[in-house]
Amino acid sequence: MANAYGRHGRERQDHDRLQPLLEAVVSIGSDLDLPAVLDRIVSAARVLADCQYAALGVIGEDGQLSEFVAHGMTDEEVAELEATVGRPHGQGLLGLLVSRPQTLRLADMTTHLEYFGLPAGHPPMRRFLGVPIRLRNEVFGNLYLAEKNGGAEFGSEDEQIIEALATAAGIAVENARLFSESQERERYGVIEDRLRIARDLHDVVIQQLYAAAMSLAAVTHQIDQPAAATQVNGVVDLLDDTVRQIRSTIFALQPQPNEEGLRARVMSVVRDASGPLGLTPSMELTGLLDTDVAAGPSEDAVAVLREALSNAARHARATRVDVRVSLSEGDLTVQVFDNGVGFSPGARRSGLANLEARAERLGGSFEIGPGGSGQGTTLTWRVPAL
Ligand SMILES: Nc1ncnc2c1ncn2[C@@H]1O[C@H](COP(=O)(O)OP(=O)(O)OP(=O)(O)O)[C@@H](O)[C@H]1O
Numbered sequence: 001m002a003n004a005y006g007r008h009g010r011e012r013q014d015h016d017r018l019q020p021l022l023e024a025v026v027s028i029g030s031d032l033d034l035p036a037v038l039d040r041i042v043s044a045a046r047v048l049a050d051c052q053y054a055a056l057g058v059i060g061e062d063g064q065l066s067e068f069v070a071h072g073m074t075d076e077e078v079a080e081l082e083a084t085v086g087r088p089h090g091q092g093l094l095g096l097l098v099s100r101p102q103t104l105r106l107a108d109m110t111t112h113l114e115y116f117g118l119p120a121g122h123p124p125m126r127r128f129l130g131v132p133i134r135l136r137n138e139v140f141g142n143l144y145l146a147e148k149n150g151g152a153e154f155g156s157e158d159e160q161i162i163e164a165l166a167t168a169a170g171i172a173v174e175n176a177r178l179f180s181e182s183q184e185r186e187r188y189g190v191i192e193d194r195l196r197i198a199r200d201l202h203d204v205v206i207q208q209l210y211a212a213a214m215s216l217a218a219v220t221h222q223i224d225q226p227a228a229a230t231q232v233n234g235v236v237d238l239l240d241d242t243v244r245q246i247r248s249t250i251f252a253l254q255p256q257p258n259e260e261g262l263r264a265r266v267m268s269v270v271r272d273a274s275g276p277l278g279l280t281p282s283m284e285l286t287g288l289l290d291t292d293v294a295a296g297p298s299e300d301a302v303a304v305l306r307e308a309l310s311n312a313a314r315h316a317r318a319t320r321v322d323v324r325v326s327l328s329e330g331d332l333t334v335q336v337f338d339n340g341v342g343f344s345p346g347a348r349r350s351g352l353a354n355l356e357a358r359a360e361r362l363g364g365s366f367e368i369g370p371g372g373s374g375q376g377t378t379l380t381w382r383v384p385a386l
């Protein structure tokens with residue numbers, strides 16, 4: 001009887017714990033926002049293993065902690081640790097879970113050979129249950145608990161439940177990563193497409209219209225009948241106008257102003273240019289670029305930078321490119337230096353003409369010429385920031 005009763009009691013107990021586990025797993029799988037998922041896993045772990053502390057660390061591609069969520073400490077304890085030692089460094093037992101990914105269940109972690117000690121300000125802990133979070137052969141991080149409520153040791157049931165949770169966590173982490181990658185790719189695809197269309201318009205359509213307008217303009221003085229000459233001149237004006245319209249379309253096709261600040265946009269333009277340049281430009285950003293530059297100038301600065309870097313990539317044959325964007329005394333300056341073949345004055349086509357026009361429209365200035373030491377090319381574009 002006692003056995004039957006015992007087993008029955010056990011089953012009920014298991015059932016009581018299985019339900020929240022299932023709920024936790026289902027809710028984990030349905031959320032694609034990684035930090036939210038991790039937070040749920042940690043709080044589920046703490047409830048399911050009935051313990052005081054639960055934490056989860058995810059390791060990024062560089063081997064460092066990329067995400068860290070902890071439950072159970074007071075805000076003061078967290079603040080103090082953040083201020084003194086920051087997040088766990090993955091030494092000792094936490095490192096062990098990654099380097100030798102297997103469950104670690106200890107009655108007293110302080111006696112373990114790999115125990116590294118806890119930093120000052122960390123609440124004391126002895127009971128420990130740590131499981132690696134992994135999927136197939138990749139270890140994503142670890143989930144670890146300490147101090148079961150009531151002082152008991154973690155048992156094998158806790159172990160099984162937390163292992164199940166860690167498995168779900170591994171899937172959730174990968175799910176969230178794949179989702180954000182696919183979103184990124186989608187976004188990137190759209191931008192690439194727009195840029196390709198803009199380039200085609202700029203490189204092909206505008207050039208052809210220019211050529212047509214110029215050859216027409218050249219023949220007008222050979223036309224004897226005044227009426228015909230006027231008509232041809234009208235066509236030339238029309239072509240000029242079309243070029244202007246296409247320019248504004250190109251401008252509109254460039255990535256739109258969005259919530260992203262100027263700094264981030266400068267960085268992404270520079271990053272995108274590294275491929276075509278075959279090198280990574282140095283970058284110097286100074287001043288309150290995100291808050292103290294109006295949308296118009298900031299928009300233009302990004303376009304200017306893009307053209308300057310594209311010129312450096314296409315014409316300069318440089319081994320070094322320096323980008324400077326600064327806000328100083330109310331002026332927004334974009335400066336691009338390259339140590340390449342140098343710029344011959346007079347060579348000015350639609351790209352540079354466009355930069356000049358953008359500077360003039362905003363009451364600013366534009367210069368292109370030899371670099372500081374006489375070598376290479378320096379382009380300087382400056383406009384009032386507001
Ligand atoms: N960084 C540079 N180094 C050397 N030469 C340059 C540099 N930037 C521009 N040039 C020269 O100046 C010319 C004019 O540049 P511009 O941007 O106006 O036209 P483009 O790049 O040839 O054509 P696009 O109209 O597509 O921009 C280039 O063709 C090139 O000869």
Ligand SMILES: [Mg+2]
Pocket residue numbers: 307310311351352
């Ligand atoms: Mg150009």
